[in-house]
Structures are given as C-alpha cells and as structure tokens.
Amino acid sequence: MTCLHKKLTLMLCAALGSALAAASLPQTGPYPEANPPTPEKIALGRALFFDPLLSEDGKVACATCHRPDRAFTDGGAVSTGAFGRTGKRSAPSLINVAYRTRLFWHGGSPSLELQALGPLSDHNEHALQPEQIVEILRASRYAPEFKRIFGREPDLTALTQAIASFERTLVSYDSPFDRYQSGDAHALTASQVRGMDLFYDRAECFHCHNGNNFSDNLPHNNASELFNEDIGVAQLSGQDADVGKFITPTLRNIALTAPYMHAGQMKTLREVVQHYNGGGQANPNTDPLVRPLGLTDQEVTDLVAFLEALTDPTIATNKAFGPPEIP
Ligand code: HEC
Ligand code: HEC
CATH class of the missing domain: 1.10.760.10 (Cytochrome c-like domain)
Incomplete structure (x- = not known):
C-alpha cells in the first residue's frame, strides 16, 4: 500500500504504521508506566548491554557477567569486573527478571531501571562515576539514537530505561x-x-x-x-x-x-x-x-x-x- 495524501488513506497508513510497530515489538514482561517499551528502545538497550564501552577499562559489558549461553550468568562463583577485580556474589540469571519484585540477592533494589546504576558504578564491576557514564555516552555513536528515541542528549534516566526495556524481553517459559x-x-x-x-x-x-x-x-x-x-x-x-x-x-x-x-x-x-x-x-x-x-x-x-x-x-x-x- 502506498500512502497518498488523501485524509482517509493517511488515517489507514497511521493505523498500519502502529500495527507494524506493534508487530515488531518483541515479547516483554510487565513494565512500569513511566517506561513503556518500543522496538527502538529495546534495540538500543540490547546494544548497550553487550557493549564494553561503559566500563573503566573498556572491557566490561553487562554481558560479561550475564552471558546468554549461561542463561545470563557467568559461570564463576563470584563475578569478575573491571581490571580483573572480583566481587562477593554470584551473578544471578536475568531470564524472566521482569517478573522479580526485589532485585539483588538481598532484595535491595525495587526496579530494573534503578538496579542498572548499581553495576555501572560498582568498583568491582563497570567502575564508572555517573558523570563519566554520561560523558562517554554523549561522545559515542549512540548519542543520535538517544536523541531520536528520547528527544534529548543521553542521560542516566534514558540509559537505564533502554537497558531495562531490553532486560524485560528476556522471557522464557519453554522447558x-x-x-x-x-x-x-x-x-x-x-x-x-x-x-x-x-x-x-x-x-x-x-x-x-x-x-x-x-x-x-x-x-x-x-x-x-x-x-x-x-x-x-x-x-x-x-x-x-x-x-x-x-x-x-x-x-x-x-x-x-x-x-x-x-x-x-x-x-x-x-x-x-x-x-x-x-x-x-x-x-x-x-x-x-x-x-x-x-x-x-x-x-x-x-x-x-x-x-x-x-x-x-x-x-x-x-x-x-x-x-x-x-x-
Ligand atoms: C525456606 C525456603 C527454601 C526452601 C524450602 C528451598 N529453597 Fe532452595 N533456595 C532458597 C534460598 C533463599 C536460596 C538462596 C540461598 C543462598 O544463596 O545462600 C535457594 C537456592 C537454591 C538453589 C540455587 C539457585 C541458584 O541460582 O544458585 C537451588 C538449585 C535450590 N535452592 C533448590 C531447592 C530445592 C531442590 C529445594 C527442595 C529440596 C529447595 N531449594 C528448598 C530457599 C529455599
Ligand atoms: C562484574 C560482573 C557484573 C557486571 C558487569 C554486571 N553484573 Fe549484574 N549482577 C552481577 C552480580 C554479582 C549480581 C548480584 C549482586 C548482588 O546481589 O549484590 C548482579 C545482579 C544483577 C541483577 C539482579 C538480578 C536479580 O534477580 O536479583 C540485574 C537485573 C543485573 N545484575 C543486571 C545487570 C546490568 C543491566 C548490567 C550492566 C549495566 C550488569 N548487571 C552488569 C554481576 C555483574
């Protein structure tokens, strides 16, 4: 169907557009009202999850410790982050994490958006200060994507919303x-x-x-x-x-x-x-x-x-x- 300028056709095109957008939205777990998922947001979050750009030594991504081939754990007793520093706890699986109501082994984080700031600033994980994270993102190839999706320069809220949206797609009930x-x-x-x-x-x-x-x-x-x-x-x-x-x-x-x-x-x-x-x-x-x-x-x-x-x-x-x- 080509979209001509007649009013009715435009309305049909808009409906088709949203149907297509809905069709390409991956399966996702429950999400907060403040952060509805979109295919673009999920794609950005996915790219950031696998990119070691956001770490003190440039080598640690979320996926370093949450590996898809291990159901998003890392196989270690405890995890190893920037410069080989080790933490105290084992990385939990992120499959169906959207359905967990208390995150971390001690349950201290209530949402995936807030949780993501934990590893980014943890000395034994990504080891970055919040200002450094924003600086790196603004100079990165992701900056135009943030502008397109969130209508502004990259900031911590947009970053954690994108990552959380990707995490909510890690749904599996097929065993x-x-x-x-x-x-x-x-x-x-x-x-x-x-x-x-x-x-x-x-x-x-x-x-x-x-x-x-x-x-x-x-x-x-x-x-x-x-x-x-x-x-x-x-x-x-x-x-x-x-x-x-x-x-x-x-x-x-x-x-x-x-x-x-x-x-x-x-x-x-x-x-x-x-x-x-x-x-x-x-x-x-x-x-x-x-x-x-x-x-x-x-x-x-x-x-x-x-x-x-x-x-x-x-x-x-x-x-x-x-x-x-x-x-
Ligand atoms: C009283 C609540 C309770 C009962 C009953 C219980 N579990 Fe657990 N289970 C836990 C808790 C809490 C942990 C995590 C403890 C820790 O990390 O020290 C856990 C951890 C585990 C783990 C490790 C999971 C991981 O990701 O490392 C397995 C496997 C497991 N339990 C299986 C079982 C089986 C099988 C039974 C029955 C024989 C059982 N549990 C009974 C609460 C329970
Ligand atoms: C250096 C290894 C490491 C890196 C890098 C890392 N994590 Fe984790 N992750 C862990 C460990 C260890 C825990 C458990 C920490 C705790 O309970 O105190 C955890 C816990 C979590 C949890 C809570 C899961 C639950 O069921 O309680 C989520 C969600 C999570 N990580 C997402 C992320 C995201 C998103 C990133 C990237 C921004 C990331 N992690 C980077 C090791 C890591």
Missing part, C-alpha cells in the same frame, strides 16, 4: 517441564516425574521456589554456609533475624547457571540437593522447612533430574537474546 504441564506426557522422564512429585511434596521445595518462576521473591535462610562475610538481607535491615537470608532465586534454566547460591559455594545440582537432604548448616535463622529430608540416593537423583527439566535448551541459541548483529 520440558512446561511442555509436560501443557499436556505432553512424554516431555519428562519417569525419574523427572518422580522428582517433580518430591519437589511439590515431601522435599518441601515448592514453598519457597513457587509460582511460574519458582521463586516467592521473599527472603529466607536456607541454611547455606555464609561466604565472603556476606550477611544477606541483614546488610540492609541491620536485624540479627535477617542474617543469612537471601531472596529465593529462580530455578528456571538452573542446568545452565552453576555454580549455585549467593557466592557460588555449591558446584553441582547434586550438591545442592544433598545440602537440603542433610538439613544444611543449621543456624539460628534457618527456615523450619529446611531440615533433614531422609531422601534415598535414587530420590536425590530424581530431584536433580527434575531440576534439570526446568531448563529451556534454546536460550543459548536464541538470536534475540544475543548481541545485535552489526551490519
């Missing part, structure tokens, strides 16, 4: 478990089905790892050993009762995100399940649901097999989750 749920009885092995029954019953996992993302988004002490002098939620609240509490992590794509827990202190899923089976390292704040479970070796194997079935095998090869193709 053997999901296929089984939607009626494909062959999607899970017999061992995985037995593991699922344990997960939702005798092993008590579902209380905290609940809902579609296997997280209640609440702080709990699961009796894992504290590492790197990290006291979890107590860091924010100052309360003894919060020592060793961390926000329940998602279990989606868990086969891709080893090592496990806030400091990567457990190397394998079997080690994690053995931890729960033994009741963990009991401490005054241990949640009563974490106690010796008495699972047999076969049951441990079944539970591990079920956890593996929560992984979407296409994440690593999903082009929309990877770096933009440079023409």
Whole structure:
C-alpha cells in the first residue's frame, strides 16, 4: 500500500504504521508506566548491554557477567569486573527478571531501571562515576539514537530505561517441564516425574521456589554456609533475624547457571540437593522447612533430574537474546 495524501488513506497508513510497530515489538514482561517499551528502545538497550564501552577499562559489558549461553550468568562463583577485580556474589540469571519484585540477592533494589546504576558504578564491576557514564555516552555513536528515541542528549534516566526495556524481553517459559504441564506426557522422564512429585511434596521445595518462576521473591535462610562475610538481607535491615537470608532465586534454566547460591559455594545440582537432604548448616535463622529430608540416593537423583527439566535448551541459541548483529 502506498500512502497518498488523501485524509482517509493517511488515517489507514497511521493505523498500519502502529500495527507494524506493534508487530515488531518483541515479547516483554510487565513494565512500569513511566517506561513503556518500543522496538527502538529495546534495540538500543540490547546494544548497550553487550557493549564494553561503559566500563573503566573498556572491557566490561553487562554481558560479561550475564552471558546468554549461561542463561545470563557467568559461570564463576563470584563475578569478575573491571581490571580483573572480583566481587562477593554470584551473578544471578536475568531470564524472566521482569517478573522479580526485589532485585539483588538481598532484595535491595525495587526496579530494573534503578538496579542498572548499581553495576555501572560498582568498583568491582563497570567502575564508572555517573558523570563519566554520561560523558562517554554523549561522545559515542549512540548519542543520535538517544536523541531520536528520547528527544534529548543521553542521560542516566534514558540509559537505564533502554537497558531495562531490553532486560524485560528476556522471557522464557519453554522447558520440558512446561511442555509436560501443557499436556505432553512424554516431555519428562519417569525419574523427572518422580522428582517433580518430591519437589511439590515431601522435599518441601515448592514453598519457597513457587509460582511460574519458582521463586516467592521473599527472603529466607536456607541454611547455606555464609561466604565472603556476606550477611544477606541483614546488610540492609541491620536485624540479627535477617542474617543469612537471601531472596529465593529462580530455578528456571538452573542446568545452565552453576555454580549455585549467593557466592557460588555449591558446584553441582547434586550438591545442592544433598545440602537440603542433610538439613544444611543449621543456624539460628534457618527456615523450619529446611531440615533433614531422609531422601534415598535414587530420590536425590530424581530431584536433580527434575531440576534439570526446568531448563529451556534454546536460550543459548536464541538470536534475540544475543548481541545485535552489526551490519
Ligand atoms: C562484574 C560482573 C557484573 C557486571 C558487569 C554486571 N553484573 Fe549484574 N549482577 C552481577 C552480580 C554479582 C549480581 C548480584 C549482586 C548482588 O546481589 O549484590 C548482579 C545482579 C544483577 C541483577 C539482579 C538480578 C536479580 O534477580 O536479583 C540485574 C537485573 C543485573 N545484575 C543486571 C545487570 C546490568 C543491566 C548490567 C550492566 C549495566 C550488569 N548487571 C552488569 C554481576 C555483574
Ligand atoms: C525456606 C525456603 C527454601 C526452601 C524450602 C528451598 N529453597 Fe532452595 N533456595 C532458597 C534460598 C533463599 C536460596 C538462596 C540461598 C543462598 O544463596 O545462600 C535457594 C537456592 C537454591 C538453589 C540455587 C539457585 C541458584 O541460582 O544458585 C537451588 C538449585 C535450590 N535452592 C533448590 C531447592 C530445592 C531442590 C529445594 C527442595 C529440596 C529447595 N531449594 C528448598 C530457599 C529455599
């Protein structure tokens, strides 16, 4: 259809234009009213997420620690940022992060927009002052894009809005478990089905790892050993009762995100399940649901097999989750 100057045709063209825009908007999780996603904003956020431009040594991008082939974690027990400096915690997966209500292991950040400023200024991550970030962006090839999309020179608000919009597109609900749920009885092995029954019953996992993302988004002490002098939620609240509490992590794509827990202190899923089976390292704040479970070796194997079935095998090869193709 060509757009002529007649009024009616113009209206049709406008409708077609918005239909096309809507059609090319990727799938996205819930977003705040102040930051509605557009295809252009998402594309800009994606480019910035993969670009090491915004770091003190020019080598660290968000994607350095949140790698698509590892469901947006980095494979390290703790993360390594600018000039090889290491932090205290393990990088969490960003798949379905739009559905998390408290970000960071201690839950201290309420939105993806605010969260993004954390790594950018963290000495052990991107290590840039806010003024430096704005200066770099204004001199970069992204400046005209910011003007086009936000109607102004790059600033921190626009930067974090673009990155958050990209992060909200990292949505995946396609694992053997999901296929089984939607009626494909062959999607899970017999061992995985037995593991699922344990997960939702005798092993008590579902209380905290609940809902579609296997997280209640609440702080709990699961009796894992504290590492790197990290006291979890107590860091924010100052309360003894919060020592060793961390926000329940998602279990989606868990086969891709080893090592496990806030400091990567457990190397394998079997080690994690053995931890729960033994009741963990009991401490005054241990949640009563974490106690010796008495699972047999076969049951441990079944539970591990079920956890593996929560992984979407296409994440690593999903082009929309990877770096933009440079023409
Ligand atoms: C040097 C490694 C590193 C870099 C670079 C990095 N992150 Fe992270 N990211 C982490 C670690 C480690 C955590 C957990 C920190 C904590 O809980 O205190 C984290 C946490 C997060 C979370 C919270 C997820 C959740 O479920 O709680 C989001 C979102 C996130 N990062 C996005 C980003 C974005 C966007 C960038 C780029 C602007 C970025 N990260 C750069 C390592 C990194
Ligand atoms: C009382 C709440 C609670 C219960 C019950 C619970 N978990 Fe957890 N789970 C957590 C918390 C909190 C963490 C993070 C703790 C940390 O990092 O120190 C966690 C971490 C994990 C991790 C590591 C995730 C990652 O990204 O590193 C796995 C895997 C896991 N749990 C599986 C299970 C299984 C399987 C069960 C049942 C046997 C279970 N959980 C029972 C709260 C719970």
